[in-house]
Amino acid sequence: MTCEDAHLHMHDYLSGELGAEYRKPLMDHLDxxxxxxxFFLQTQQMQTFVRNAMSVAAPSELQSAVQSILANA
Amino acid sequence: MKSTRRKRFEKEVLSHLDRLYGYAIHLTRNGEDASDLVQDTYLNALRSEKQYSLGTNAGAWLFTIMRNTFLNKLRKSSRKPVGMAGEWIEQMAREDVAELKKMGPDPGMKFLDDLLQEDIVNAIESLPDEFREAVVLCDVQGFSYADIAEILEIPIGTVRSRIHRGRLILRNLLAEWKNIAMGGS
Structure with missing residues (x-):
């Protein structure tokens, strides 16, 4: 596997989309x-940071408003 | 008295409230507008309830409704979305491969350690819309390429390419910011 192939596959891997047949060749290349x-470890770390930074909970007023919309329909 | 179908429908759509709010913040970039958009999305989902098959993919269905609701509002208000990627963005994505070739062998686990959550949110927000949406739907919301293709109404190959390039651009932006914050050139 070339470095360019590894780049394509590692993004698919991080997206949960890499086919099983490519996983071992990718891991062998990374080893x-x-x-x-x-690059893989940095991108994986960035993905975790982005997920944590962008995850939010709906405010309680919004939860009540949406429940009311559904209840009154 | 509510039907069993109706109760199940409500349960399925309500379970996506936090994710929808997160996506709404992302689209509107404003908490108040985001709350309005979430409520409009649920109203539109109720109007289209018969089109939804229970136990299928409520998340992708609701996100599609939210995005269409947002775009319709945007058209009516004549507000324009952030521009599409220019040549500098393409250049940033290309430079990544060159940078990779220069890298030393250290494990690189401390890449983002000195950045604040705010830096990361700002970096995401500064991405052009087409890359930002794809990266957020994949890396924050956890949708598959197929779901993202449905939500954004683009081919799966385009989704894949936007996620890959979006991550590269984001990575380079963060590396640049970190370098500035650490006093580098």
């Missing part, structure tokens, strides 16, 4: 290639 491994 063998420090640059790709670094």
């Amino acid at each position: 063998a290639c420090p640059n790709c491994r670094k």
Whole structure:
């Protein structure tokens, strides 16, 4: 697997979309290639940070308003 | 007295409230407008209730309704969305491959450690719409490529490409900001 292929596959892997047949070749490449491994770990860390930073809970007033919309329909 | 179908419908759509609010904040960039958009989305979902099959993909269905509701409002108010990606964005995505080739062998686990949550939100918000939406739907909301294709009404290949490039641009933006924050050039 080339570094360019590894890049394509690692994004699909992080999206939960990589086919099972590509997982082992990708992991083997990441084990063998420090640059790709670094890029993968950084991108994975960024994905976690983004998920944590952007996740919000609806305010209680909005929850009540939506429940009221559904109840009165 | 509510029917069993109706009760199940309400349960299924209510379970997506937090995610819908998050997406609404993202679309409107304003808490008050986001709350209005969520309520309009539920009203429109109720109007289209018969089109929804219980136990299927309520999340993608509601997100599609929310996005269409938002775009209709936007058209009526003549407010324009943030512009599409320019050449600089394409350049940023391309530079990533060049940067990769220069990297040393350290594990790179501390890439974002000095950035604040606010920096990350600002970086996401600064992405052009087409990349921002795809990255948020995938990395924040956890939708599959197929669901995102349905919500954004674009081919799966385009979804994949926007997510890949969006992440690259975001990564470069954050690396640049971190470099500035740490006093680098």
